[in-house]
Amino acid sequence: MNSRIKRSLAVLPVALLVAGAMGACSNNGNGTTTASGKCDSKIAFFGALTGPNANLGINIYNGAKLAVDQYNAKNSNCKVTLVQKDSQGDEKQAPALAQNLVQDPKVVGVVGPAFSGESEAADGILEQGNLPLITASATNPTLAQKGWKVFHRMLGNDASQGPAAASYIKDTVKAKKVFVIDDTTAYGKGLADQVKKSLGGMVGGTDTVQPKQTDFQATVAKVKASKADAIFYGGYYAEAGPFVKQLRAANVNAKFVSDDGVKDPGFVAGAGKASAEGSVVTCPCIPGDEAKGTFFADYKKKFGKEPGTYGPEAFDSANVFLDGIKAGKTSRAAMLSFVNSYDKDGVTKHIKFDKNGEIAKSEIVIWSYQIKGGEIVKDTEIKATS
Amino acid sequence: MNFEFLFANIGDLTVTGLSQGAIYALIALGYTLVYGLLKLINFAHSEVFMMGTFGALFAWQLVGLHENNPIPSVPMMIVYLLVGLVGAAVWSGVTALAVEFVAYRPLRRRNAPRLVFLITAIGASLAISEAVGIATGRQQFGMPDLFKTTTLVTIGDAHITNLDLGVIVAAIVMMVVLDQFINRTRLGRGIRAVAQDSDTAALMGINKNRVIVLTFVLGGVMAGAAALLYNLKIGVTRADIGFLLGIKAFTAAVLGGIGNLRGALLGGLALGLVENYGSALFGTSWRDVVAFAVLVIILMFRPTGLLGESLGKARA
CATH class of the missing domain: 3.40.50.2300 (Response regulator)
Structure with a gap:
């Protein structure tokens, strides 16, 4: 009897877990x-x-x-x-x-x-x-x-967003040297490749990170060594948040420009208000x-x-x-x-x-947004150049 | 291969590699301690670490320190560090104990074969990680900044920040304390005795179960310390961070010689350095490939790891 009770007690936490999962x-x-x-x-x-x-x-x-x-x-x-x-x-x-x-x-x-x-x-x-x-x-x-x-x-799509992000970096940020990073996903890599193509000779270094990665010091070291004055990051906010935090902790102050996958309060939460401040994201979505x-x-x-x-x-x-x-x-x-x-x-x-399922070119809008005081605020509409 | 970049930044790469390696090493201790004692790879240890990162976060929230609070003054920073350490160590320790009581002890009482333990360990790891995932909506949680990262010393081209220095020093201090505890104290002697020969140790009047509980708690507390340092260095946590770090820490333990405390330290630091140098040389995406290639090569020449000794035989 006694051991049976004990045994069932041992099962209890597992049962709770299962119940929780089913709930x-x-x-x-x-x-x-x-x-x-x-x-x-x-x-x-x-x-x-x-x-x-x-x-x-x-x-x-x-x-x-x-x-x-x-x-x-x-x-x-x-x-x-x-x-x-x-x-x-x-x-x-x-x-x-x-x-x-x-x-x-x-x-x-x-x-x-x-x-x-x-x-x-x-x-x-x-x-x-x-x-x-x-x-x-x-x-x-x-x-x-x-x-x-x-x-x-x-x-x-990113064939429009990429050139728009690149022209933002050229014209508004007025960067001389841009470090381009992607997260190897279909989305992040695809977009970063478009940006690289549009930036051409301004690309001063590239690197990749992995989805679910949390430790970015190797990439931070590369950005630091490249002395780039702007960074383009193609990927999602889960990795961008801690990346920017570690970037700023290493005293790299290059302008951080990223994409719609980063346009979320989760980015600010991951990076912390102070580190996220001044970062820019572009998005083919309207405010x-x-x-x-x-x-x-x-x-x-x-x-x-x-x-x-x-x-x-x-x-x-x-x-x-x-x-x-x-x-x-x-x-x-x-x-x-x-x-x-x-x-x-x-x-x-x-x-x-159209026949490929894309929206008409004339209807495409790309917006830039800035992180100000921990909020993502709309900045300007970037004219799609392609 | 980018030798130019590697040599131009060797100082910085060394510093950040050591601080990452220090975190690996602290987690590796948990694997090594339990393996040395029970010949069991406690895969759930990665979740013990993960719970620690949340423990520190909860403790900070409890005392009113939130993610976007301004950087606190120095005395408050020390208070917060201690609060975080206690929170992380308690959560990790409790998780480690829970795993021992729920998953391992019932099996040990029935003399289950070793393979069963291994499956149970993997199961416990998945169960904890998924349960936390569901409870937190698999969200990512940011950490408050406790201090501003500044460069303290510059040696050659190496910029040593207060963060990296703190992480490395804290990890090494924890290691030395643990090493001394195992080698000098009565309780530590008990652990070594059970690791050498548990039956004889029992005949000499050592309570085996108590020693095992103590070992799990020690491993948990070390993982808690690692979790605090991780929170400071990385700045975010999630329900699934344990997996990758657990594998890395386990690798570090094997690299140094599993069952050997000092091996865990050496293995952790070595792994951190190899990863950083490797990713500088071949590109970041090759980081894990390089790390594991080095592991395999080292094990070919030293099958028991760099220091290859068992916990029981480790000398003072």
Whole structure:
């Protein structure tokens, strides 16, 4: 008896862990609005809701959620469900989740996948399932060139962002020598390569870091030795935060310029307010308060905070699918041709996709943002040069 | 191969390599202590370290020190350092003990084969890391700045900052204290006795279980110290940081000779240096390749590691 009690006590912590894990899993199911009857179409969010770069995914989820909730309020007799697939931003998780979505015939559209790396892993599977997708954030240019008919992108890609970031470094920062770093991901490397190409002879050194790396002293030593007066970093905020902290701790004061993957309060949290101050990020996304209509106010009312990076783009992406459902396009094939021929104003831009699923060149905007007093504030619109 | 860069910056690379190596070394102690005693690779030790980084963070938040607070005055800085050390050491120690009580002791009582311990260790590591991941939403947490990093001394082209110097000195002091504790005190003698021959030690009146508990606590406290230094140096923590650092620290322990305390120090510092030199020479992406290539080469010539002795035979 005694030893049995002891034994069960030993199992207790494990049981608690398992229970905790299951609780967390079932939480993921919440936040979906249940539909009934014939009106049971679903659209899906695909991206990181947990993980080191989760904030970027959560912004997108919130934007899509706002669109779906507004739609359901107006069409209470025919509600749409928003399914969420948390990829943790990890390409290894992505294929299984994509498979999962393809197998649910009620899912007619995907907002996402959020990051370029997971898009490379998942989009091919969505293509096989003929499941249309609109990404509000994955900016690697090659994604549109793989012949995926289901692929659409709600914002400019890095072939536009790269030259814009480079011209910001040349014209506004007035740097002489730029050190370019990437994080070896499809997104970070792709963008850094574009920037290198545009900067040409101004590149005074390059290096790579690894995703999930936390100790950057080798890279810091290289930047220091190069005596560059500006740094371009292609990657996400999880690594950029501690990198900038360690950079400033080594008394390197080169201007830090980075990308939309770093445009998140998580960057300031990782670097610390003091080290992050004055850093610049570029983004093919518009600031929340530049969105047309009542989006800004609606978002703020619903979530109690201002829309984050990609929030407006996600709102537009979800609305394309919602318009399709409203028009009775409840099969994937019908939805795909609906999206392909979509031609209407959204809150961020006039939405019309070309045959590769890209948004029209004339609609692409690139903004720069600056870190001031721990906040990311909009700076200027950079004219896309290509 | 970029010899020019390596030689031009050899001073700086040495300093930062040593300070990174010092953190490896402190974590490596936990692997080495437990291995020396039980011939068990405690893979959950990486999570003991990870819990320590959160322990320091919680302790700071408890006394009202938050991430973006201004840099405190010198007396307050010392107070905060001690608070962080206590927080990290307690959390790490408690985690190490929990792993021993929940995962290892029940198996030992049933005389489970060694392979079972290994799987349990990996399982415990994953369980802790995932549980913390879920509890924290896998977010990254920033650390407050306790002091401004400045260059204290410049020797040749080596800029020695207060941070790097502090990390290296603190790690070496902790090591010396531990070494003396194992070699000079009664409790330390008990640890060495059990490591040499646990049955005979038991016959001589040593409580084996108490010695094991003490060893896990010691390893945990060292990991806690490493966690504090890591927080100061790296400035962020996450639920999954233990994995990579754990592997590096385990490598350091093997490099120096697993089961040997001084070997852990030497292995840690050597690994930190090799990584830094390697990434300067071949590029940053080759850092781990170089580190492990060196490990394999050294083990070919010295299969028991650089100092290759067991804990029981380690001399004063």
